[in-house]
Amino acid sequence: MLSLFFFMKSTKFLFSCVETQILKNTNSLAHFSASFQLGFFSTNQGLTIANALRRTLLLQKLHYSISGVFIQNVQHEYSCLKGLKETILDLLINLEKIIFSSSKLNTKTQFIFLCIKGPKIIKAKDLPLPSFLFCINPDQYIATLDIHATLNMTLLINNFENNSCSEITTKFYTKLYGQFIQPKQFQIKNTQFLFLNTQISPILNINYTIKKNLFNQEIILLHILTNGSVHPSYVLHTAIKNLILSLIPYYKINQSLPNFKWTKKKNTLLLKKQLFKKVLCIDLANFNLSIQTYQTLQMFHIYTLGDLYKLSFKQSKFFKDSYNLEYKELQTFLRKFKYYLQQF
Known part of the structure; x- marks a missing residue:
């Protein structure tokens, strides 16, 4: 008991999973339930962190x-x-x-x-x-x-x-x-x-309680219930990471810097970047390419539009010399696609 006393006194943080369960509702759908404890926090700090975690968790979206x-x-x-x-x-x-x-x-x-x-x-x-x-x-x-x-x-x-x-x-x-x-x-x-609405959260319920140990340090008991698509431990780790990443830009800010105004032009540029990022993730199997061209691209480990744009100069030269017909088809496809992207 004395050794446990000194261990708790010397421990700076606590993060553990207390309990996990698989629950079924009236529609026989499996829901994941888990309880976690986080500590140790100073007085009144636990409530602030618990609220921030809960709000960040509720912003999680379906994978x-x-x-x-x-x-x-x-x-x-x-x-x-x-x-x-x-x-x-x-x-x-x-x-x-x-x-x-x-x-x-x-x-x-x-x-x-x-x-x-x-x-x-x-x-x-x-x-x-x-x-x-x-x-x-x-x-x-x-x-x-x-x-x-x-x-x-x-x-x-x-x-x-x-x-x-x-x-x-x-x-x-x-x-x-x-x-x-x-x-x-x-x-x-x-x-x-x-x-369709993609802002649906996989989290069905979040509850937390705050208790204190012998040293008056606060411990957060967090209970998370998900719809079965992801495990509660994953969404909790993701929420902690997102919360930290959202605060890092404000660490050691130089107050002498001028205030930047978010213009409409910058906002439009950001939307186009997000759109282009989605385009690069589209699988080439969705396009009307010939089976010979698609199989040849797989030999070069090219599966998406992003992989195709990353094709190096040496690879493209070898591709042109060895697979001339497939190379011509790709050139025609890329010319149409580049012209198409310029419209946005």
């Missing part, structure tokens, strides 16, 4: 979510589709309820093509997902199709960090899909890109 969708013959979310029981707005709300999870953080934008003929009750398990991605709630209801009705839909699944719902992004995705990505055997016409 994978459907960022947008193309639906044939649908221009906006208030449209109605013949043979579809639900309105388009109800369909989008049901798509937002689908929860995805994965063992790896893939940053590539995934284009999911879905063509279903009625009569059919469409659920989340009907989506042809990539191998690394799986659905937490496969029985999530999406829509019901009547007989002779058809639903042609393309979904964009992204590892979303920022959701910049701007006119530039809407115009960009619509033209990108229509000119480059849409496969010939899956034509979707008379449609516009519809955004």
Whole structure:
């Protein structure tokens, strides 16, 4: 007991997981629950840190979510589709309820093509997902199709960090899909890109209590409940990292520096940078390149648009000499794409 007393007195910090559980709700969905304790803090400091952590945790977003969708013959979310029981707005709300999870953080934008003929009750398990991605709630209801009705839909699944719902992004995705990505055997016409809400948090509940030890030091007991897509320990570590990173720029600020005004021009430039970052993450398999060209690019470990732009001079020269036809196809594709990007 005496050794424990001196150990607690000499310990400067405490971070441990007290308990973890897998809970099931009425819909048989598995929720992750975990309790953590953090310490040791001086008097009244624990409440400040606990509040900051709680607010930062509530800002966490789903790792994978459907960022947008193309639906044939649908221009906006208030449209109605013949043979579809639900309105388009109800369909989008049901798509937002689908929860995805994965063992790896893939940053590539995934284009999911879905063509279903009625009569059919469409659920989340009907989506042809990539191998690394799986659905937490496969029985999530999406829509019901009547007989002779058809639903042609393309979904964009992204590892979303920022959701910049701007006119530039809407115009960009619509033209990108229509000119480059849409496969010939899956034509979707008379449609516009519809955004979904990606600001949904995986955290269902957060509670905390503060207690004191024998030395009057405060310890935070934090309880986190998630929807099953991520473990509470991961979101807690991420929240701590984000909280620290948000405060680092203000460390040792020179007060003599002038105040910088955030102009509209700078804001537009930032949006374009975020947009270009998303473009570089798109998998080349989504574009209408020939199978020979795509297989050749895989030999050079080129999988995304970003990898293609990083192609070195020596590699491109060897590529031109050894694979002349594929090189010409890539040059034509890149010229069109560069001209396309200049419009934004």
